[in-house]
Amino acid sequence: MTHQALTMYDYHVWANQTLFNRLLELQNDVYHQEVKSAFPSVSKVVSHMFIVDQLWFHIISGISMSDALEIEKVETDTKNIEEMTMMFSKLTGQYKGFLNEQEDLDKRLVLDTPWAGRRETSLAEMVMHLVTHGAYHRGNITAMLRQMGYASVTTDLTSYWYK
Template identity: 25%
Template sequence: MKEKLIDLFEYTNHFNKEVIDAISENITKVDDKTISLINHTLNAQQIWNARVLGEKQFGAWQINPFEDLVEINHQNYLKSIDIIQKFDLDKRTEYQNSGGTKFENSIFEMLFHAINHSTYHRGQINSLLKQNGIKPLLTDYIFYKR
């Protein structure tokens, strides 16, 4: 199971970077919503990693300097892989959401949610790119594996 989860984070890392690159290449055409969504996508993975590791969390909708996004994505990837390799993925962890409500999930569930969440928002970003006259990226997992 750990190998498959690592593969999914490699996929997530790869296409997050591709989306950041596409936005960068078309920065004068993208709208604020696109910038907000790529930041939120990266922030969410950082938040889920931080919940597992007990680290300080980003704001879910904070806007980071654009030039930092590639490094944030890379650090997210490294931390997710480190969690997979060092933690029992069945271990349940208690955390609080941004509203202060307490929840408990397995580390696997938390990490899988981060992957799924990224995929969802990359789809939204692709729709926005298309609306702004930018060719959307093929970010489906199957394209990554081809």
Template identity: 25%
Template sequence: MTKKFFLELVNYNNWADNLTMEWLDQLNDKQWERPVASSFPSIKQTVVHMVSAKKIWIDFWTNAPDPIYLSAEFKGTKNELIEIWKKASVDIKSFIESYPEDDYKRSINIKYQRGGEAQMSFWQTLPHYVNHATYHRGQLVTLLRQANFTGFSNTDLATYFIHQK
């Protein structure tokens, strides 16, 4: 694993997240809040989870004493959530740019929201974070289709690489 590879993963994830944010900007409040049968009870709650996960990894990587799970406390609007998401995207890229490759094997402490702790090597956490985001973007496509949204574009990693040429 190299910094160049990790930055490419972060750039891909931010690119795909930006496309997703563009989709969400087009939703009305009824679509945003519509109850759904999925991992989370609405498009809104799915996105809150995604943004919370993006932010929490920064807390884990910086060994924040009290990691903040946004999903436990967010009460804002769709636009406020998207602004938090955009800032988290910038923060993750900045963090990865400055994180020393010599520390990629460093152990990262993870504190679960419902209690309990675990550890992973840093080099394992970033691919996990990107995979997790991809998983939930896939869920969003299904949820958005159920809400009659059809203005999608492809967010696959291959599509990202092809468009970067």
């Protein structure tokens, strides 16, 4: 039986791609357009999502959070949606390869964050954090698109179930 965290990661990938497909339909000027919101543009939200997904990949791969935070970040702010879609696709391949090699996603690990300290957690819980973080920011993007006068797309889990 597939672990629930793997199913939820697949949902995360599907939801991102569904939203990115909508952004690809719009012009890059919409993607980079400034708006008064939680982020100054959709591109800044997508950039943040990528950087966080990449950070957590380093962490689940065994790099300490402190060291992962020091890894040079790929420049994402100036990328267009086509380039970011490709970058997410490559990172998704890395995640899937790593997660599929794991024998026990529920094994307990110590997560040591600079701002909150040490906590025992599991790979599955870290994946769930990644999924919920993505859902939160896909909501930001949906609100921003509506604010700019554009429709978004549904990325609810139930939509994934019935795809």
